[in-house]
Amino acid sequence: xxxxxxxxxxxxxxxxxxxxxxxxxxxxxxxxxxxxxxxxxxxxxxxxxxxxxxxxxxxxxxxxxxxxxxxxxxxxxxxxxxxxxxxxxxxxxxxxxxxxxxxxxxxxxxxxxxxxxxxxxxxxxxxxxxxxxxxxxxxxxxxxxxxxxxxxxxxxxxxxxxxxxxxxxxxxxxxxxxxxxxxxxxxxxxxxxxxxxxxxxxxxxxxxxxxxxxxxxxxxxxxxxxxxxxxxxxxxxxxxxxxxxxxxxxxxxxxxxxxxxxxxxxxxxxxxxxxxxxxxxxxxxxxxxxxxxxxxxxxxxxxxxxxxxxxxxxxxxxxxxxxxxxxxxxxxxxxxxxxxxxxxxxxxxxxxxxxxxxxxxxxxxxxxxxxxxxxxxxxxxxxxxxxxxxxxxxxxxxxxxxxxxxxxxxxxxxxxxxxxxxxxxxxxxxxxxxxxxxx
Amino acid sequence: xxxxxxxxxxxxxxxxxxxxxxxxxxxxxxxxxxxxxxxxxxxxxxxxxxxxxxxxxxxxxxxxxxxxxxxxxxxxxxxxxxxxxxxxxxxxxxxxxxxxxxxxxxxxxxxxxxxxxxxxx
Numbered sequence: 001x002x003x004x005x006x007x008x009x010x011x012x013x014x015x016x017x018x019x020x021x022x023x024x025x026x027x028x029x030x031x032x033x034x035x036x037x038x039x040x041x042x043x044x045x046x047x048x049x050x051x052x053x054x055x056x057x058x059x060x061x062x063x064x065x066x067x068x069x070x071x072x073x074x075x076x077x078x079x080x081x082x083x084x085x086x087x088x089x090x091x092x093x094x095x096x097x098x099x100x101x102x103x104x105x106x107x108x109x110x111x112x113x114x115x116x117x118x119x120x121x122x123x124x125x126x127x128x129x130x131x132x133x134x135x136x137x138x139x140x141x142x143x144x145x146x147x148x149x150x151x152x153x154x155x156x157x158x159x160x161x162x163x164x165x166x167x168x169x170x171x172x173x174x175x176x177x178x179x180x181x182x183x184x185x186x187x188x189x190x191x192x193x194x195x196x197x198x199x200x201x202x203x204x205x206x207x208x209x210x211x212x213x214x215x216x217x218x219x220x221x222x223x224x225x226x227x228x229x230x231x232x233x234x235x236x237x238x239x240x241x242x243x244x245x246x247x248x249x250x251x252x253x254x255x256x257x258x259x260x261x262x263x264x265x266x267x268x269x270x271x272x273x274x275x276x277x278x279x280x281x282x283x284x285x286x287x288x289x290x291x292x293x294x295x296x297x298x299x300x301x302x303x304x305x306x307x308x309x310x311x312x313x314x315x316x317x318x319x320x321x322x323x324x325x326x327x328x329x330x331x332x333x334x335x336x337x338x339x340x341x342x343x344x345x346x347x348x349x350x351x352x353x354x355x356x357x358x359x360x361x362x363x364x365x366x367x368x369x370x371x372x373x374x375x376x377x378x379x380x381x382x383x384x385x386x387x388x389x390x391x392x393x394x395x396x397x398x399x400x401x402x403x404x405x406x407x408x409x410x411x412x413x414x415x416x417x418x419x420x421x422x423x424x425x426x427x428x429x430x431x432x433x434x435x436x437x438x439x
Numbered sequence: 440x441x442x443x444x445x446x447x448x449x450x451x452x453x454x455x456x457x458x459x460x461x462x463x464x465x466x467x468x469x470x471x472x473x474x475x476x477x478x479x480x481x482x483x484x485x486x487x488x489x490x491x492x493x494x495x496x497x498x499x500x501x502x503x504x505x506x507x508x509x510x511x512x513x514x515x516x517x518x519x520x521x522x523x524x525x526x527x528x529x530x531x532x533x534x535x536x537x538x539x540x541x542x543x544x545x546x547x548x549x550x551x552x553x554x555x556x557x558x559x560x
Contacts, residue, residue: 017443028449032457082465086478098458105454109447129446136520137447158480158487166502173509180516187523253481258465262458329559332505336557340512341548344541347519351526355534358527365531372538376545 012196013130015116015123023119027128028109035108039268043070046317053321074261082257087157096155097255097262100148104269107141110134110195111276114286114301126286126302130196135187138277139180142232145270146172149251152263156254164250167240167328174335175231175238181343182224185350186214186281199285211289215282220346222282224339226315229274231335233267235316237323238331275312276305283308348376504556515544 019027044059044067051058060066084093114126131137146169153165187193190201204212215222231238242250252263279285285308286301294300326334352369359365480487522529522537529536551557 013443024446024449028446028453031450032453078465078468079470081469081471081477083477085480087480094462097462098455101458102451102454106447106450109450128450129443131443131447156480158482160482166499170502170505173513174505177509177512177516180513181519184516184519184523187520188526191524191527193520193524248481248483257469258461262461332557332559336508337552344545348538348541351534351537354526355531359530369531369534372535372542376538376542 010130010192010194010197010200012112012115012125012127012200013132013194015125016127016130018122019124020122023122023124024128026119031108031113031128032105034113035105035269035272036265038272039265040070040074041067042268042271042313043073043264045313046320049314049317050321077261078258080257082259083254085157085254088254089155089157092151092155093254094259096148096152097259097266098148099151100145100266101262101269103141103144103148104266104273107138107273108269108276110137111273111280112195112199112285113305114299115199115297117298117301125196126299127196130194132192132194134195135183135193135198135277135281138273139176139183142172142176142270142274145266148263148266152255153251156251158254160248161251161253164242164247164253167247168234168251171234171238171240171331171335172232174332175228175339178224178228178335178339178343179232181340181347182221182228183281184343184347185218185221188347188350188354189214189217195280195285199280199287202284203287203291205291211284211287211291213282213284213287215284218282218350220342222278224343224346225278225282226312228335228339229278230316230319231331233270233274233316235271236320237326239320239325240328240331271313271316272309275309275316278312279305279308345376348373501559508551508556511544511547515541 047069048058048066058066059069062069062072084090109128110131112125112127112130116123117126118124119126149168149172150165153161153163153168156162186198190198192198192201198214202211202213206212206217210216234240234242247253252260255263286305288296288300288304290296295304352373356366356369518540519537522533526533
């Protein structure tokens with residue numbers, strides 16, 4: 001069955017197809033270790049950078065310069081009491097951390113870390129798998145991760161986790177649409193969903209000097225992806241599911257010990273994965289910013305990949321140190337009313353431009369395509385906000401059976417205006433102002 | 440030549456083994472000191488509010504609406520992917536089809552917007 005598709009699979013997939021089983025096992029363990037180490041590093045780095053931004057030293061006791069702090073914290077968590085509340089659903093409470101942890105790791109396996117390298121005498125690509133549906137694997141995994149969140153909140157038998165889980169699920173699925181739509185334009189340019197092919201398509205240069213990264217060619221897609229990846233991972237300023245001031249800790253309030261550690265791990269692995277995917281899709285993956293150098297070959301790719309991924313991770317920390325949390329309705333409005341329609345219109349525009357260029361359309365065809373796009377814009381213009389409808393959902397004053405307080409308070413029709421000092425204002429203006437007040 | 444999906448299965452097995460080991464081992468590694476307050480629902484120290492036996496209460500209907508809208512637009516997204524892969528080969532035919540498709544869903548989107556389905560308060 002694999003041979004039928006042999007003509008269509010990319011170079012990376014062909015390289016990977018020859019991997020012996022021991023090499024695959026080494027890669028699996030290597031990627032797993034990479035993600036765990038990145039998590040430990042990221043937690044520490046985040047604390048240090050945020051501390052710097054707030055003019056305090058941050059963790060500096062455990063290990064050299066405090067860099068082993070998160071490892072110590074992880075070990076400490078293992079030796080804490082594992083509590084299951086009486087109201088919790090036994091099995092779902094037990095399985096939710098597992099459900100949230102597995103897809104987090106699974107999603108990273110399609111990310112290309114470097115191009116063709118020599119590993120223990122085997123020519124291979126530094127990537128676990130290069131599937132024809134690569135990008136879909138990442139999206140599917142992040143969707144399945146929502147189950148872990150929802151089930152953990154539901155199974156805790158406690159109000160705050162339930163609310164946190166609901167918010168979290170609504171947030172992740174809302175931003176997943178924007179995220180998925182932002183990827184469509186990239187796939188259109190590559191003609192493939194395989195991550196290896198997408199990185200390969202960005203090897204060229206545009207305009208003679210700039211790298212042909214999709215982040216430059218398809219900047220609106222890139223911007224939408226970056227916003228939605230922050231929403232997707234429940235990070236500040238979109239960290240409403242964990243709004244400490246409202247919801248204690250969100251969906252994992254009732255979790256302790258290693259079960260809590262698994263949620264924490266999954267969150268940070270997800271951050272690394274979406275950053276790595278952003279690198280792959282929009283910043284040329286493992287390619288250096290210039291082409292045709294020895295720095296673009298072999299293991300050097302890993303360096304570029306890590307630099308770019310760390311840049312995105314720094315962006316996460318920076319946002320957390322800078323921005324206050326959004327209100328929930330603002331947040332959902334941004335996702336549904338801004339990002340989704342912008343993505344759709346942008347995708348249609350890219351499709352029209354690209355098809356027009358490739359097919360070399362006639363005037364009539366161009367006119368029709370243009371007409372359709374104008375129709376779409378008209379459709380969007382229907383969205384212009386109409387009159388605010390008065391909120392009539394209050395309790396009726398009479399006959400409802402609710403105890404209603406006495407309502408004989410005289411409420412002024414409008415707030416009284418402050419007296420204006422007449423001396424400082426020209427006479428005619430002052431007369432108008434006072435005249436209005438007299439009424 | 441190995442099955443191209445085999446590494447995914449191996450990754451699943453490793454991550455699953457790690458996670459299952461963690462959740463199983465946690466009660467045995469950690470201490471066990473009984474305290475009734477620990478087993479109650481955590482509500483910042485006040486007496487827990489009464490709950491149904493399992494699953495805890497009702498939830499705002501707006502979340503169901505969001506879930507339904509997600510299914511609508513997620514399927515749209517999934518249909519856009521194969522189009523994007525084959526966009527160059529399909530040419531004008533594919534372009535017209537996908538614009539019609541998105542426009543059809545656009546009407547649903549406008550309807551939901553006008554009815555206040557995207558508003559939160």
